[in-house]
Amino acid sequence: MKTRTESSKQEKLERRIDAKSATVPQGVRPRVHFTAPYGWLNDPNGVCYYAGKYHLFFQYNPYGPRFGRMHWGHAVSNDLIRWQRRPVALLPDKRYDWCGVWSGSAVEKDGELYAFYTAFGPLHRQALAVLQGDRFVKKGVVVRAGDLPLRGFHFNFRDPKVIPYRDGYLMAIGGNKNGHGACYFFRSQSLEKWEYAGMLAFPELKGALECPDIFEQDGRFAIMAGSTGAGAGNGRWYLYDAAPPDGGRLVASGHTDRGSAFYAAQSFEHDGRRIQHAWARDGRPGTKKYGFAGLMNLPREVTIENDALCFAPVREVWDYFQRDDAGALFAGCAKRCFCAKMRVCGGGCVVIQLLKSKGKDGLEIVLDFEKDSLRYSENGSIRAETALREQAGADAVDVQIIVDRCIAEVFVGKRTVFSYLNYEEGEAKSQITASGGAAVECEFFSPR
Numbered sequence: 001m002k003t004r005t006e007s008s009k010q011e012k013l014e015r016r017i018d019a020k021s022a023t024v025p026q027g028v029r030p031r032v033h034f035t036a037p038y039g040w041l042n043d044p045n046g047v048c049y050y051a052g053k054y055h056l057f058f059q060y061n062p063y064g065p066r067f068g069r070m071h072w073g074h075a076v077s078n079d080l081i082r083w084q085r086r087p088v089a090l091l092p093d094k095r096y097d098w099c100g101v102w103s104g105s106a107v108e109k110d111g112e113l114y115a116f117y118t119a120f121g122p123l124h125r126q127a128l129a130v131l132q133g134d135r136f137v138k139k140g141v142v143v144r145a146g147d148l149p150l151r152g153f154h155f156n157f158r159d160p161k162v163i164p165y166r167d168g169y170l171m172a173i174g175g176n177k178n179g180h181g182a183c184y185f186f187r188s189q190s191l192e193k194w195e196y197a198g199m200l201a202f203p204e205l206k207g208a209l210e211c212p213d214i215f216e217q218d219g220r221f222a223i224m225a226g227s228t229g230a231g232a233g234n235g236r237w238y239l240y241d242a243a244p245p246d247g248g249r250l251v252a253s254g255h256t257d258r259g260s261a262f263y264a265a266q267s268f269e270h271d272g273r274r275i276q277h278a279w280a281r282d283g284r285p286g287t288k289k290y291g292f293a294g295l296m297n298l299p300r301e302v303t304i305e306n307d308a309l310c311f312a313p314v315r316e317v318w319d320y321f322q323r324d325d326a327g328a329l330f331a332g333c334a335k336r337c338f339c340a341k342m343r344v345c346g347g348g349c350v351v352i353q354l355l356k357s358k359g360k361d362g363l364e365i366v367l368d369f370e371k372d373s374l375r376y377s378e379n380g381s382i383r384a385e386t387a388l389r390e391q392a393g394a395d396a397v398d399v400q401i402i403v404d405r406c407i408a409e410v411f412v413g414k415r416t417v418f419s420y421l422n423y424e425e426g427e428a429k430s431q432i433t434a435s436g437g438a439a440v441e442c443e444f445f446s447p448r
Helices: 004-021 315-320 327-331 388-392
Strands: 039-050 053-061 071-077 083-090 100-109 112-120 124-132 135-143 157-165 168-177 180-188 195-206 209-217 220-227 236-240 250-255 263-270 273-279 300-305 308-313 321-324 337-345 349-356 363-368 373-378 381-387 397-404 407-412 416-421 429-435 439-447
Touching: 004 083, 039 071, 039 112, 039 273, 053 083, 053 100, 053 273, 071 100, 083 112, 083 135, 100 124, 112 135, 112 157, 124 157, 157 209, 168 195, 180 209, 180 220, 195 220, 209 273, 220 263, 236 308, 250 308, 308 397, 308 407, 315 321, 321 337, 327 429, 327 439, 337 429, 349 397, 349 407, 363 407, 363 416, 373 416, 381 388, 429 439
Parallel strands: 039 100, 039 263, 100 157, 209 263
Antiparallel strands: 039 053, 053 071, 071 083, 100 112, 112 124, 124 135, 157 168, 168 180, 168 209, 180 195, 209 220, 220 236, 236 250, 263 273, 273 300, 300 308, 321 439, 337 397, 337 439, 349 363, 349 429, 363 373, 373 381, 397 407, 407 416
């Protein structure tokens, strides 16, 4: 039970958020990407479907558009696109989490929602809380770095992901070992008492592994994670033939997103779909002057095909757009919010340029069938180049584009996604050009 002082503090905070969010000008937020009402957001936490609603908890500083003592913000939705703010779900109000309630996950058991988060105080410990109404009731620390049978000081020991597994539960915690990423596993029958189950090293990930996501699907065990040492947009996925604590062997790996605006992905399963949320990572968001900072990527559907993770925007997004004249996209389109579905075939070369503004060259994707090349550039700098047919899978490639004010997300085939941010205000041009016999079929959509 919350004390009268705690309730008064929360009520005061909610009134402040409402008052501050009312000062944000109309028209500066994206239409279909989630933003905080006021203040700073980053990692998605505890994403799930519970009690008839989609729930999005997230790292949140409600006191200003900057990183600070983190809380868990909370929003609910019926369709993954339109979100309703709920009261702040977790506050840093205990001695063990006084410096912040950091990232974690949620799992349902016997009709109750259990949240696991990193209690920063200043050590990293994993704590448990149970949802009652709109707020979590804290149950204390359940996993400590001291529970690791390893030598050394483990400061980077955070972001617990918990899933039902076999006849109990499995927890994955991000960390580092010898300067590279590592994932620590724990098992439990009760969600309250945990036993160490092993460690998996990721030598290709520099720094500490963060925000691990784990799940089983189609006979494979998947891990998705980012790291502190490789810069933005470094999320990767790994597929195993079984869970690593049970001797699973690596089958394949790849990138969750090749752009710079994607990080800390978390997913859950509902109604036969795996839904993924992520933070459109940017350390210097251009909306700070309006009182809010940061946004989430559009939720994605994740599938496994031919031992590769595949991604697509959630189908609900198309309900918010209507057919329009596709010719504008070939002539040069200045709209800041639109979607497009394309099929590219016939060889030759197609160039997709999005959100090119006065001060930034925007995002550019080149599909070159003659050279079998898929090239991605941000603001004139090449970030990634790979074999087009390997990523897209055929001579005819389907492309889906979502541009939403400051963010562009492009899905090339099923395996490759690029996310890009441009906060520069004013006109931003988007255009598609085709040469060398390339044929482009395009459907263009404007907001309803």
